[in-house]
Amino acid sequence: xxLNLKATELRLGLPGSDEPADQLQSSxxxxxxxxxxxxxxxxxxxxxxxxxxxxxxxxxxWPPVRSYRKNVMEQQKKPDSDGSGFVKVSMDGAPYLxxxxxxxxKNYFDLxxxxxxxxxxxxxxxxxxxGYNGSEYAPTYEDKDGDWMLVGDVPWDMFITSCKxxxxxxxxxxxxxxxx
Amino acid sequence: xxxxxxEEVLEHVFSFLSSDKDRNAVSLVCKSWYEIxxxxxxxxxxGNCYAVSPGEAAxxxxxxxxxxxxxxxxxxxxxxVGAYPLLEEIKLKxxxxxxxxxxxxxxxxxxxxxxxxSSCEGFTTDGLASIAANCRxxxxxxxxxxxxxxxxxxxxxxxxxxxxxxVSLNMSCLGSEVSFSALERLVARSPNLRTLxxxxxxxxxxLANLIRRAPQLVELGTGAYSAEIRSDILLNLTEAFxxxxxxxxxxxxxxxxxxxxxxxxxxxxxxxxxxxxxxxIQSFDLVxxxxxxxxxxxxxxxxxxxxxxxxxxxxxxxxxxELRVFPSDPFGAEPNVSLTEQGLVSxxxxxxxxQSVLYFCRQMSNAALISIxxxxxxxxxxxxxxIEPRAPDYLTLEPLDAGFGAIVENCxxxxxxxxxxxxxxxxxxxxxTHAKKLEMLSIAFAGDSDLGLHHVLSGxxxxxxxxxxxxxxxxxxxxxxxxxxxxxxxxWMSSCSVSYGACKLLGQKMPxxxxxxxxxxxxxxxxxxxxxxxxxxxxxxxxxxRVDMPGFVWTMDDEDSGLRFS
Numbered sequence: 001x002x003l004n005l006k007a008t009e010l011r012l013g014l015p016g017s018d019e020p021a022d023q024l025q026s027s028x029x030x031x032x033x034x035x036x037x038x039x040x041x042x043x044x045x046x047x048x049x050x051x052x053x054x055x056x057x058x059x060x061x062w063p064p065v066r067s068y069r070k071n072v073m074e075q076q077k078k079p080d081s082d083g084s085g086f087v088k089v090s091m092d093g094a095p096y097l098x099x100x101x102x103x104x105x106k107n108y109f110d111l112x113x114x115x116x117x118x119x120x121x122x123x124x125x126x127x128x129x130x131g132y133n134g135s136e137y138a139p140t141y142e143d144k145d146g147d148w149m150l151v152g153d154v155p156w157d158m159f160i161t162s163c164k165x166x167x168x169x170x171x172x173x174x175x176x177x178x179x180x
Numbered sequence: 181x182x183x184x185x186x187e188e189v190l191e192h193v194f195s196f197l198s199s200d201k202d203r204n205a206v207s208l209v210c211k212s213w214y215e216i217x218x219x220x221x222x223x224x225x226x227g228n229c230y231a232v233s234p235g236e237a238a239x240x241x242x243x244x245x246x247x248x249x250x251x252x253x254x255x256x257x258x259x260x261v262g263a264y265p266l267l268e269e270i271k272l273k274x275x276x277x278x279x280x281x282x283x284x285x286x287x288x289x290x291x292x293x294x295x296x297x298s299s300c301e302g303f304t305t306d307g308l309a310s311i312a313a314n315c316r317x318x319x320x321x322x323x324x325x326x327x328x329x330x331x332x333x334x335x336x337x338x339x340x341x342x343x344x345x346x347v348s349l350n351m352s353c354l355g356s357e358v359s360f361s362a363l364e365r366l367v368a369r370s371p372n373l374r375t376l377x378x379x380x381x382x383x384x385x386x387l388a389n390l391i392r393r394a395p396q397l398v399e400l401g402t403g404a405y406s407a408e409i410r411s412d413i414l415l416n417l418t419e420a421f422x423x424x425x426x427x428x429x430x431x432x433x434x435x436x437x438x439x440x441x442x443x444x445x446x447x448x449x450x451x452x453x454x455x456x457x458x459x460x461i462q463s464f465d466l467v468x469x470x471x472x473x474x475x476x477x478x479x480x481x482x483x484x485x486x487x488x489x490x491x492x493x494x495x496x497x498x499x500x501x502e503l504r505v506f507p508s509d510p511f512g513a514e515p516n517v518s519l520t521e522q523g524l525v526s527x528x529x530x531x532x533x534x535q536s537v538l539y540f541c542r543q544m545s546n547a548a549l550i551s552i553x554x555x556x557x558x559x560x561x562x563x564x565x566x567i568e569p570r571a572p573d574y575l576t577l578e579p580l581d582a583g584f585g586a587i588v589e590n591c592x593x594x595x596x597x598x599x600x601x602x603x604x605x606x607x608x609x610x611x612x613t614h615a616k617k618l619e620m621l622s623i624a625f626a627g628d629s630d631l632g633l634h635h636v637l638s639g640x641x642x643x644x645x646x647x648x649x650x651x652x653x654x655x656x657x658x659x660x661x662x663x664x665x666x667x668x669x670x671x672w673m674s675s676c677s678v679s680y681g682a683c684k685l686l687g688q689k690m691p692x693x694x695x696x697x698x699x700x701x702x703x704x705x706x707x708x709x710x711x712x713x714x715x716x717x718x719x720x721x722x723x724x725x726r727v728d729m730p731g732f733v734w735t736m737d738d739e740d741s742g743l744r745f746s
Contacts (some may be wrong), residue, residue, distance in 0.1 A: 036329070061649075062624065063510045063540060063567050068325045072458055073508070075380075076435060146409065146437045169306070 494530025612639020687736020
């Protein structure tokens with residue numbers, strides 16, 4: 001490689017150095033990326049990566065997505081917009097809604113018991129074939145796609161990430177498939 | 181000067197100067213011009229806080245402080261505050277601003293009208309309350325993408341009942357719910373309101389009420405765009421939108437429920453700017469909306485739109501000038517959507533006015549880039565981010581030199597370029613040869629040697645900002661082109677091969693440049709001179725070196741010690 005820098009009059013060479021400097025190819029994984037010194041390609045003053053599920057080894061600050069954008073996208077993945085596990089619960093006929101924190105419960109049994117307690121009702125036991133047959137109530141939830149689903153069909157972990165709000169149906173609507 | 185204009189005459193003349201650049205130049209001519217200028221200065225814009233120092237005449241009284249980002253410091257001393265009595269506008273980008281600052285601004289400048297804080301931080305909603313309460317003639321409050329500590333939504337209620345001057349309100353970055361009735365009343369009594377960008381906490385069910393009170397809106401940012409699917413809400417919203425005959429820009433759209441998108445169809449034909457970049461909806465729904473916006477000039481969208489959606493866009497939106505496609509899952513190992521280079525090629529074929537592109541994708545080819553270059557020779561901004569660093573042309577496995585080479589060769593008006601993918605020194609040779617109007621260049625994981633950097637610095641005549649990360653560029657090219665740096669606004673290099681010794685030399689030889697080494701491993705002189713620095717930031721400054729750096733920033737200056745700590 002011939003730089004031919006002597007041709008440029010503005011050469012400022014380090015004393016005694018005609019060799020190229022050591023090529024230290026770093027992928028910067030050791031460099032923290034703090035929120036300062038504005039460079040858009042470094043991720044535009046990002047905070048440290050936190051909570052982002054790393055699905056592969058990440059190069060810090062790449063791709064250059066702003067931390068503001070990252071935060072917003074993270075928030076939208078969660079069930080409720082305030083970032084906690086709180087979801088609204090409505091009960092047909094009740095004058096006001098309640099809120100519960102889904103993160104407090106470990107399984108459907110605990111959740112349903114809590115709902116029964118809160119609304120003074122009996123929801124009963126789930127079965128795949130019959131749903132909550134026999135009960136006057138059917139617990140339903142709105143998922144990420146905006147569809148209303150019966151509580152209990154999917155594994156618990158999948159449920160808490162996709163549940164946006166709960167509605168306890170009552171009366172004939174609640175009888176569901178059994179009375180079609 | 182024996183004869184000169186009386187001050188009042190000069191002041192009158194200067195008051196016609198609206199450009200910030202002209203203002204700054206005028207204030208540097210001589211002391212008396214500086215004094216006269218500041219008396220009638222109405223606006224302050226700080227885009228790069230590092231270039232502002234205590235001495236810099238144009239910004240006297242606004243001292244950037246330590247803490248990484250420049251901190252806005254409005255001096256408490258009344259004398260200094262009196263320095264800009266007519267100040268009406270402050271626009272800041274990426275700076276630290278405190279509540280005390282905001283309070284002082286709100287109380288000191290009687291005519292204060294415009295506050296724009298872009299990607300700033302350091303303040304809370306209490307600071308906003310001061311602005312709301314005290315700025316009697318406030319026209320614009322824009323917090324775009326700032327990180328505000330959200331204590332409560334109560335700040336909005338501080339706008340007094342007789343405040344009717346609001347033209348633009350952007351609170352989209354805030355988390356807390358504001359009092360809806362206060363917001364409604366504020367909107368209702370602001371007949372000049374043109375821009376309203378709500379935050380996510382404003383529910384969709386209530387959006388119609390707000391819009392109804394402001395049918396003159398030109399730009400609207402919705403809150404969360406989701407609600408239980410109810411026909412009364414949909415009807416209400418549809419009617420409200422249909423009354424907005426002047427609406428040109430839409431944004432917001434968090435948590436979109438597609439069933440509510442048709443509420444906007446009546447305004448689509450007038451829409452020129454659409455920001456769907458937070459809308460996590462699928463291609464099908466995006467296309468239905470976008471293809472109705474026949475006059476669309478600017479679209480920001482997530483990659484959920486996919487190639488098929490971009491093709492539909494290209495067929496419907498012939499006025500499109502700017503396209504930004506953001507990644508929905510940038511850190512996923514596998515692609516989650518079917519968005520490739522083909523989408524961008526379609527848009528470049530179908531949209532004759534396309535001049536500004538930001539595109540995140542996972543594969544690219546030279547053929548596609550050449551195609552895009554030939555289709556759109558009037559391209560002005562081209563930013564491509566291929567998610568995997570050093571990804572080659574996926575068809576030929578070659579570097580993407582030829583593709584980007586075609587871009588710079590064909591697009592003679594190109595002012596901004598961001599590169600990605602596998603690139604050798606050759607692409608920089610093309611850039612240096614052809615990109616004569618290029619002002620800003622971003623480079624990452626590219627190049628083979630110093631020659632690459634040398635081509636850019638010696639060839640790009642219009643270059644103002646250069647930012648580089650993870651490239652094998654080192655001392656030789658930097659030092660050989662040191663004089664070039666004086667003609668540029670700034671150079672940023674991180675994780676490259678620039679040695680501490682070279683930084684010192686640069687600092688010594690170039691007194692008009694601020695050469696800053698940012699290194700978290702501790703003082704650079706605790707390591708050998710040949711050791712590369714983590715980050716280097718070089719910028720020209722009118723008024724001397726910064727003294728307010730945080731502990732991990734060192735300035736290379738012209739003293740023998742070569743090093744000055746903050």
